[in-house]
Amino acid sequence: MEANTPLQTEARDAPGPEEKAKKAAAEAKVANQLPEVRLVVLGWRWPGKSLTGNTIIGREEFRLERAAEFCVKRQTEVLGRQVTVVDTPGWFSAQDTPPSYKEELVRGASLCPPGPHVFLLVIPIGMFTEVDRARIEEHVSLFGERVWKHTIVVFTWAEVLRTISIERYIRREGKELQSVLEKCKRRYFVINNCIFGEHPQVERLLERVEKMVAEEGGYYNPEEVEKEKKPLDENQNPAREGRELGARPKQNSVLSLSKTMEVELLSSE
Ligand SMILES: Nc1nc2c(ncn2[C@@H]2O[C@H](COP(=O)(O)OP(=O)(O)O)[C@@H](O)[C@H]2O)c(=O)[nH]1
Numbered sequence: 001m002e003a004n005t006p007l008q009t010e011a012r013d014a015p016g017p018e019e020k021a022k023k024a025a026a027e028a029k030v031a032n033q034l035p036e037v038r039l040v041v042l043g044w045r046w047p048g049k050s051l052t053g054n055t056i057i058g059r060e061e062f063r064l065e066r067a068a069e070f071c072v073k074r075q076t077e078v079l080g081r082q083v084t085v086v087d088t089p090g091w092f093s094a095q096d097t098p099p100s101y102k103e104e105l106v107r108g109a110s111l112c113p114p115g116p117h118v119f120l121l122v123i124p125i126g127m128f129t130e131v132d133r134a135r136i137e138e139h140v141s142l143f144g145e146r147v148w149k150h151t152i153v154v155f156t157w158a159e160v161l162r163t164i165s166i167e168r169y170i171r172r173e174g175k176e177l178q179s180v181l182e183k184c185k186r187r188y189f190v191i192n193n194c195i196f197g198e199h200p201q202v203e204r205l206l207e208r209v210e211k212m213v214a215e216e217g218g219y220y221n222p223e224e225v226e227k228e229k230k231p232l233d234e235n236q237n238p239a240r241e242g243r244e245l246g247a248r249p250k251q252n253s254v255l256s257l258s259k260t261m262e263v264e265l266l267s268s269e
């Protein structure tokens with residue numbers, strides 16, 4: 001403040017540090033902008049994954065269904081970018097996820113070749129438990145540990161916050177939520193799914209993704225991760241890994257074996 005006074009008189013018309021920073025940020029945004037943005041939406045069932053997809057796409061493209069079984073892909077142009085969103089079925093919050101569901105989840109990443117720029121991990125604002133953390137780690141890690149470099153937490157149900165700031169909510173929820181955020185270098189975004197249509201939040205989210213891509217260098221390549229996983233699988237427990245992670249090519253994989261079991265599980269949810 002006062003320390004700047006002599007400088008201000010010296011160069012009254014020159015931009016101040018704040019203006020310079022603003023200009024640099026604006027230039028970085030333009031430089032980071034991608035012609036195409038590929039997103040995969042992850043999370044347990046019912047926190048608002050599909051609705052978040054709709055908010056981004058700007059249309060009701062994804063059906064809000066409790067018993068979603070398959071990944072769904074939609075593409076459209078959003079704010080000058082070709083945007084692809086892959087919506088995934090999500091995992092069960094309290095019971096084991098059937099292996100074929102896990103396989104379908106992992107398939108989501110290969111639906112937007114050459115691979116997603118970002119995984120949006122959708123978490124609803126509210127009580128966040130140790131089980132929630134463990135389930136997130138279990139399912140997100142199906143994509144390999146590298147996935148965290150490409151993950152942004154998206155908080156839904158933001159209206160629940162009312163007067164509390166998101167930072168305070170994160171502090172208050174404690175170490176379980178914080179540990180998830182640490183895994184993705186505290187990248188998070190609060191989306192308001194009650195606002196539909198034109199709103200700066202979608203542009204801000206895309207810019208956030210583009211910033212992460214610039215910082216982390218590129219996108220998540222499912223083929224590379226698959227290659228990395230293979231030697232590990234062979235040394236560990238090939239029968240189990242093959243069954244749970246779907247070590248075979250996942251395109252067009254038939255979700256067969258435990259279909260009856262899944263349906264039973266779903267109807268009991
Ligand atoms: N009020 C509010 N409702 C939401 C929000 N996000 C999702 N919902 C509602 O929560 C339910 C589940 O949303 P959906 O997107 O289908 O969840 P998904 O299972 O994760 O795909 C639907 O009834 C949505 O309308 C949100 O941010 N605020």
Ligand SMILES: [Mg+2]
Nearest residue numbers: 049050065068
């Ligand atoms: Mg859904």
